[in-house]
Amino acid sequence: MKPDDGFPIRVYFDDTDAGGVAYHANYLKWAERARTESLRAMGLPHSLMMESYNTMLVVRRIEVEYVAPARLDEALLVTTRLRDLRAASMDLTQTVLRGEAVLARIRVGLVCVAADSLRPTRLPQPWRAALGDLAT
Structure with a gap:
């Protein structure tokens, strides 16, 4: 997605285990929110893709490298960068940060x-056009 200042996250009590450390699956939830908000900031919300083009984006692969724990009440930032764009797919890199x-x-x-068949289909033109120059 487009270079951004990131999507802010706060680690809430329900995000953590009994020790106050963020549960590993929440990183995926935070990444999803950041991807969704990146598209929305570009004027390309998921709802438009579904309503106007009968298509949607689905995760086909995800890999997480956990470097350090997030803890209760910490302020985090999730950045999203487009790495590669193809006719029907894209690869992203997302980073969860606490400060630096x-x-x-x-x-x-x-x-x-395609929403009705779940078979791969080309990205709608508005998404291709907006994302085309952003691959790093």
Whole structure:
């Protein structure tokens, strides 16, 4: 997605285990929110893709490297960068940060599918056009 200042996250009590450390699956939830908000900031919300083009983005692959724990009440930032864009798919890198410290690196492969069949299909033109120059 486009270079951004990141999506802010606060670690709440329900995000943590009994020791106050963020549960590992919450990193995926935070990454999803950051991806969604990056598209929305570009004027390309998921709802438009579904309503106007009968398509949606689904995760086909995800890899998380946990570097350091996030803890209760910490303020985090999730950045999202487009690595590669193809006709029906894209690869992203997301980073969960606490200040300058990297807490997790997430590599995500998304594929565009037809909503009715869930078969891969080309990304709608507005998404291709907006994302085309952003691959790093």
